[in-house]
Amino acid sequence: MIEKEFMKGNEAIGLSAIKSKLDFLCSYPITPSTELTEYIAQKHPDKFFQTASEVETGNLLMGLSATGAKVMTATSGCGLSLMSESLSYLVMSQLPCVVVDVMRMGPGLGNITPGTQDISICYGAGHGMSQLIGLTPTTIQELYDFVPIAFELAFKHRIPVMIMYDAILGQMWEQFIPHDFEVNIDETSWNINGKDIRKITSFATSDEKQKEMVETIINKWEWENIPYSVLKYDSLLPEYLYIPNKPILSAIGLTARTIKKAAELCGCGYYIPKVINPLIYPNELESSEIVTIEIGGYQLAQIFQLNGLKIRNTEIFTHYIPSIEELVERLES
């Protein structure tokens, strides 16, 4: 029997990354993601590279993943903005990597308190509206479980995968089972290996090439590609309770754990997505009205609307994760 571990969320990601045979983590310190950076730097210094800035991080990710290595970075708010140019290039150059974004509050410097405002980056990272796969775990067990899945999805579809969770989930301690697992990655035929001639570029020099490149990027989001492979993982399926003619509460990250009980007390249903792009939802939800509980903005509501779901209203908490009582009070009023 596997013994349970008791760890911080960010460190659980680090443990899982090492078990996934991570090749490199390159990052620049930023609160509240620094524990992941420190975990790898202290336990596996040979797999760590501290960059000079987040701009360098994004581009270093590109260089590393061009070799077919399993690479990862840890960042938050402003760091993600600085990397967005590289994310756009990574998408067009078809390079896989995992970006862990421990979301904090606000546009600008904001605060280091939790937030859920970065999730829309999955629908348009940097210029050219480049779409990324976005996973939103709600427990530390899921943080641990999602890392190998993120690597598998990234390599299968040659695309960056984001793991996004709020600052509290990254900072809090929780018990989880550190399962043994294997990351199933097919042999790569596109990476620079020092033997074969390989060319990696995001620059189209002719109309035909441009057509081919854009079609490849768009085709990845067709039903039989990314959405289909996401559905194969049981842990990525949404948790939901559908009650006809009743509103459905929805949230991501740690907030998602409070809405289950709140939904029970208010007599409504709930829907907790574990993947934000591509959004997976049961068909019944199309007819119900959704109330999103968000920390800081309207991003989740926007994403739901984009995917054809109906929004009744959005309850915004500005700088903290609400307790069940507070949530129920707010919903009843």
Next chain:
Amino acid sequence: MTDEKNYSYCPGCGHTIITKEVDKLLTELNGTLVAAVGCSAPIPNFVDCSTLCMPHGRALPGATGLRLMYPDMPIIAYCGDGDALNIGIEHLVHSAARNMNLVLVIVNNSSFAMTGFQMSAGTPVGMKTNTCLKGRDEVKHGIPIDTLFAQKLNTKVHLIRCHVTNKQGINQLREHLRKEIEYKGFSIIEVFSPCPTLFGNAKKSYEFAKEQYDKAIVPKCNCGGL
């Protein structure tokens, strides 16, 4: 080298010569060329060696990433002066500080040529470009950035300067490239290159590039001594 007609460079461009030399060397050694954005952005389409095309100014971090995974692979980062000295100066400073095992080729044509001849950090004082029609003014625009600073920062860094305006210069470039790819540290090869299309006068552009080379301080020590 693939059919020369596929080159996207203008006729007479210094880039053509430099790309050929770099490609020949890397194809022979089975190395990787890391290009960035500028006149050299379409490089992957016409060279024979493995290539990685990075965002504008970011050739060095891309090359650093490759180096972390392959400690022995011959890697050349290929930049323009706008690339290396304007937008990518941060990476030049840090790569020099780390003495990263890389060769950086800076093709210095004293301007942003791909976008139509604007002022760059390599533009000398007095030179006229489309963003400084009266010539670069020391007070208004500041002085150009000299790559010498990298060697002041870290004396282990090799700084080599050459030009491609005559046969002797090209031969020197070839020899320097061969020598520096063996060096287990950071080498900067700054090549003064003409931009015959935008300079206005093709002959004068060659003379200007040679003049820039002659004016530039060639470091006595650590230059790889040819």
